[in-house]
Amino acid sequence: MELQITLIIGAILFGIGLYGALSQTNLVMIMMGVELMLGGCMLNLVAFWRYLHPETYSIQMFVLVVMTVMALEAAVGFAIATQRFRSKGSVESEEASDLKE
Amino acid sequence: MTLQLILIIIFGLGAIWFGWRVFMTSSMVRSALSLLASMAFLGFLFLALEAEFLGVLQIMMMATEMSIMAIFMMMYMMDPGGMSGMDMSHQKKPSIIAASVTGALVVLVILFTNWGSMAVTVPAAARQNHDLGIEVMKRSMMIFETAGVTILVAMIAAAATALVYKKDMI
Amino acid sequence: MILLLTILVPLLAALVVLVRPAKAAWIGLAGGTLALVGALVLWLSIPEDGFHQVTWSGLPGLPFVLIADNFTMMLLLVVTSVACFIFIYSRGYMAPEPGKTAFWSVMNLFLAAMLLLVLSGDWISFVIGWEIMGFASYRLIATWHDQPGAQVGANKAFMMTRVTDMGLYLGIFAIILISGSSAISAQPVHQLYVWAGLALLVAVMGKSAQVPFQSWLSGAMAGPTPVSSLLHSATLVAAGVILLLKAFPLLPVSVLPWIGAAGSITIILAGLTAVFSDDLKQMLAASTSSQLGFMLLAIAAGYPGAAAAHLIAHAFMKSSLFLGAGIWQHAYHSTRFDDIKAGGRKFKVTFYGFALAALALAGIPPLVGYFSKDAVIAAGFNTDPAFWYVAAALAGALLTAIYMARSARILWKSKGNAPEKIHLLNWMRAGMGLLILLVLAGGLILQLVIQRMDFELPHSTAAIISGLVVALAGLGIGWFLMPDHFRSKTTTFIRGHYSLAGGYRALIVKPVLQLAYYFNRFEKGIDYIIMGTGSLFFNISKTSHRLDNFLDKLVSLVGTVNLGAGRLARWLDDQGLEKSLYQLTVSVRQMGQQGRRLQSGLVHQEMMWSVVGFISFLVILIISIL
Numbered sequence: 001m002e003l004q005i006t007l008i009i010g011a012i013l014f015g016i017g018l019y020g021a022l023s024q025t026n027l028v029m030i031m032m033g034v035e036l037m038l039g040g041c042m043l044n045l046v047a048f049w050r051y052l053h054p055e056t057y058s059i060q061m062f063v064l065v066v067m068t069v070m071a072l073e074a075a076v077g078f079a080i081a082t083q084r085f086r087s088k089g090s091v092e093s094e095e096a097s098d099l100k101e
Numbered sequence: 102m103t104l105q106l107i108l109i110i111i112f113g114l115g116a117i118w119f120g121w122r123v124f125m126t127s128s129m130v131r132s133a134l135s136l137l138a139s140m141a142f143l144g145f146l147f148l149a150l151e152a153e154f155l156g157v158l159q160i161m162m163m164a165t166e167m168s169i170m171a172i173f174m175m176m177y178m179m180d181p182g183g184m185s186g187m188d189m190s191h192q193k194k195p196s197i198i199a200a201s202v203t204g205a206l207v208v209l210v211i212l213f214t215n216w217g218s219m220a221v222t223v224p225a226a227a228r229q230n231h232d233l234g235i236e237v238m239k240r241s242m243m244i245f246e247t248a249g250v251t252i253l254v255a256m257i258a259a260a261a262t263a264l265v266y267k268k269d270m271i
Numbered sequence: 272m273i274l275l276l277t278i279l280v281p282l283l284a285a286l287v288v289l290v291r292p293a294k295a296a297w298i299g300l301a302g303g304t305l306a307l308v309g310a311l312v313l314w315l316s317i318p319e320d321g322f323h324q325v326t327w328s329g330l331p332g333l334p335f336v337l338i339a340d341n342f343t344m345m346l347l348l349v350v351t352s353v354a355c356f357i358f359i360y361s362r363g364y365m366a367p368e369p370g371k372t373a374f375w376s377v378m379n380l381f382l383a384a385m386l387l388l389v390l391s392g393d394w395i396s397f398v399i400g401w402e403i404m405g406f407a408s409y410r411l412i413a414t415w416h417d418q419p420g421a422q423v424g425a426n427k428a429f430m431m432t433r434v435t436d437m438g439l440y441l442g443i444f445a446i447i448l449i450s451g452s453s454a455i456s457a458q459p460v461h462q463l464y465v466w467a468g469l470a471l472l473v474a475v476m477g478k479s480a481q482v483p484f485q486s487w488l489s490g491a492m493a494g495p496t497p498v499s500s501l502l503h504s505a506t507l508v509a510a511g512v513i514l515l516l517k518a519f520p521l522l523p524v525s526v527l528p529w530i531g532a533a534g535s536i537t538i539i540l541a542g543l544t545a546v547f548s549d550d551l552k553q554m555l556a557a558s559t560s561s562q563l564g565f566m567l568l569a570i571a572a573g574y575p576g577a578a579a580a581h582l583i584a585h586a587f588m589k590s591s592l593f594l595g596a597g598i599w600q601h602a603y604h605s606t607r608f609d610d611i612k613a614g615g616r617k618f619k620v621t622f623y624g625f626a627l628a629a630l631a632l633a634g635i636p637p638l639v640g641y642f643s644k645d646a647v648i649a650a651g652f653n654t655d656p657a658f659w660y661v662a663a664a665l666a667g668a669l670l671t672a673i674y675m676a677r678s679a680r681i682l683w684k685s686k687g688n689a690p691e692k693i694h695l696l697n698w699m700r701a702g703m704g705l706l707i708l709l710v711l712a713g714g715l716i717l718q719l720v721i722q723r724m725d726f727e728l729p730h731s732t733a734a735i736i737s738g739l740v741v742a743l744a745g746l747g748i749g750w751f752l753m754p755d756h757f758r759s760k761t762t763t764f765i766r767g768h769y770s771l772a773g774g775y776r777a778l779i780v781k782p783v784l785q786l787a788y789y790f791n792r793f794e795k796g797i798d799y800i801i802m803g804t805g806s807l808f809f810n811i812s813k814t815s816h817r818l819d820n821f822l823d824k825l826v827s828l829v830g831t832v833n834l835g836a837g838r839l840a841r842w843l844d845d846q847g848l849e850k851s852l853y854q855l856t857v858s859v860r861q862m863g864q865q866g867r868r869l870q871s872g873l874v875h876q877e878m879m880w881s882v883v884g885f886i887s888f889l890v891i892l893i894i895s896i897l
Contacts, residue, residue: 002106003219006150007211009113013120013143015204020124022196022879028174029124030875032136035166036120039143042159050150054220057229057236061244063155067162068248072255074166078173079262086265091177093874094191191875199882206889213897 336392360702435477479511496597531571576726613687672745
């Protein structure tokens with residue numbers, strides 16, 4: 001029971017994060033959505049560890065990796081945003097159609 | 102209703118609400134801080150799920166990260182204060198649909214899966230840390246190292262990306 | 272040679288006049304004079320009992336022959352001299368009149384034809400001359416063809432003589448059939464059939480204006496007076512008698528009484544007409560018929576010589592009488608007795624000539640008429656049933672004297688109309704005078720002439736006496752007793768040539784015209800039927816043509832339908848297959864275009880697409896697990 005509730009909470013977080021990633025124009029906001037999605041994933045992982053395999057620590061390892069990825073992705077993302085801001089003057093995704101065919 | 106469940110539900114709701122708040126405000130700072138709060142609640146959830154190390158880690162990392170994010174938001178946002186009243190979203194409907202469909206699917210999967218038996222006892226926190234360390238050092242060393250290298254690469258990449266390039270430089 | 276020339280010269284003159292109408296009179300005169308000269312030359316060149324003959328080929332077995340023996344020579348001389356003198360007269364007469372060219376041309380043509388007839392040695396050329404003379408007469412009567420009297424007279428003359436010419440043709444066919452050749456011979460082998468002889472008699476009666484065919488002569492008086500003088504007193508009408516003279520050896524004896532009957536009736540009836548006439552020329556015309564009756568009488572009596580004598584004498588006398596009438600016609604523009612009375616006083620020379628000729632005609636010696644009339648009466652006395660002949664002859668002589676004296680007295684009246692001036696009167700007087708000379712001199716030589724013609728003249732004392740008595744009595748009656756006008760119905764009837772039952776117009780003209788009308792309607796009916804048949808066929812062909820057209824259209828319609836079907840198939844093909852293929856390519860391209868839209872380059876949309884893909888993958892996964 002707790003497992004399902006926790007998983008559902010994770011799912012909801014993931015959904016909100018997805019919504020934000022899709023609907024926001026600003027790159028930074030999109031990244032925030034992605035953060036939320038990753039947070040939901042992490043919650044799922046932790047729930048699985050706690051309720052299914054409490055003795056297996058590779059799951060916690062996985063969580064650490066995901067956390068790392070979160071940080072790194074934020075860092076690189078901000079670097080890109082900086083560079084974009086320098087060349088184009090804004091980080092709106094609607095104006096970022098340079099790759100359009 | 103165990104205490105754990107209640108705490109889970111409370112912290113979960115808190116995380117959800119603050120996560121919702123991220124995208125519902127027009128002020129950038131507030132949304133960053135909402136995200137911070139959401140992440141914090143997520144950390145507290147970890148703690149409630151007796152993964153003390155991960156919970157503390159989460160809280161510490163996210164706090165720092167969100168602060169930096171707030172600064173970046175103020176730098177790059179058109180309307181950081183959110184006083185102009187512009188709607189900074191697009192394709193709202195499709196994204197709502199996609200999000201809800203995904204959420205629903207996942208919920209369905211969750212509800213209709215046979216999870217098997219639940220584990221009742223969890224090792225103590227000290228014990229967890231010790232075992233986690235052993236895990237990292239022994240079995241998952243490769244993963245950790247890779248992760249470390251990846252961090253390094255990412256740092257370099259980020260720094261390189263954010264550099265200023267003049268015309269005569271490459 | 273001279274023979275031919277004598278005929279050809281007037282013919283040539285006729286043609287030349289047509290070419291040079293300005294000198295028509297002189298050319299015509301030349302033609303007549305040269306003909307006379309030629310006749311004289313010919314006469315002098317022939318030995319006593321010889322003859323000239325010219326032959327050339329005509330129809331197979333029937334050659335043309337011209338013969339100049341004693342008989343024909345004398346006639347030739349008479350004809351040419353009369354013609355020449357009348358031509359001289361015509362120079363004066365026709366001077367103020369229109370129609371000179373036609374007149375002179377046709378007069379010469381007529382002369383040539385008459386000479387041909389006189390000189391003919393075979394029946395074919397005789398007929399040719401006869402016919403040409405008939406045509407010339409028609410044309411000359413209608414010299415002034417704008418006057419209705421001339422048209423009517425010419426038509427009547429031509430029609431009547433043409434009808435009676437059938438007799439001539441029948442007779443000549445019979446002659447040729449019997450004798451095997453067309454030569455006129457004095458010693459024939461066979462005699463003609465009676466009907467052939469009667470046929471010839473019919474022709475003579477028509478041409479010589481005998482009863483019942485005499486009325487055309489009075490219609491012919493509408494022509495110029497020289498025409499009346501030459502043609503209708505001396506030559507044309509005499510041609511009938513010449514026919515009888517030439518055919519006399521061929522005639523069977525049973526025909527002669529018929530000839531005599533015709534002649535006698537004519538003498539009396541025509542003579543009566545002359546007595547009661549009111550126009551000088553009409554009187555002379557009736558007189559001509561009467562005198563010709565005398566000639567027929569003589570032939571019937573069996574004495575062709577007497578007929579020949581009277582022919583010659585009558586030619587001289589009657590022509591000069593006509594010439595006188597012509598002079599008064601010019602003076603008073605009419606020949607009616609009412610208009611020309613006392614004309615004799617005004618034109619004394621003419622009257623003296625006229626009177627001489629009148630006396631000659633009456634039969635007073637020593638004028639030529641006495642000798643000829645005497646011969647005829649003597650011939651009557653010398654035949655077997657003498658009474659009728661003599662009676663007719665004497666009655667005729669009496670009538671002759673009566674009418675001639677009457678006309679002379681009318682002319683010698685003291686009071687009359689004023690005459691007009693006549694141009695070229697001397698020419699006319701000259702012509703007339705020459706003929707009067709012949710009248711005077713002819714009496715002396717008549718017997719010689721006849722004997723030269725190998726005929727004999729009969730003599731009879733009773734004839735001489737009775738003739739003189741009758742002549743003197745008639746002259747007296749005519750001068751003293753005859754009134755100027757005859758007004759009763761009987762005299763009008765007699766004057767009108769005894770027109771019975773409406774006469775010529777009612778008896779002949781109307782039926783013929785009616786018959787022609789019926790024939791016309793019949794022919795129109797036939798024509799209508801033929802046209803109807805023709806148009807029926809035409810309609811049939813039209814209908815079948817339309818049908819043909821319709822079928823043709825139908826066939827082409829079938830073709831068009833097929834073509835249309837073909838085009839439809841092609842269209843379907845084009846539209847269907849091609850279009851569908853095209854549509855395929857278009858849709859592929861459109862799909863590509865649509866696919867291109869995925870590549871908007873907009874990050875959020877691409878993210879959306881990733882999410883959609885992820886969701887679908889998830890669904891598949893779930894379904895496969897479940």
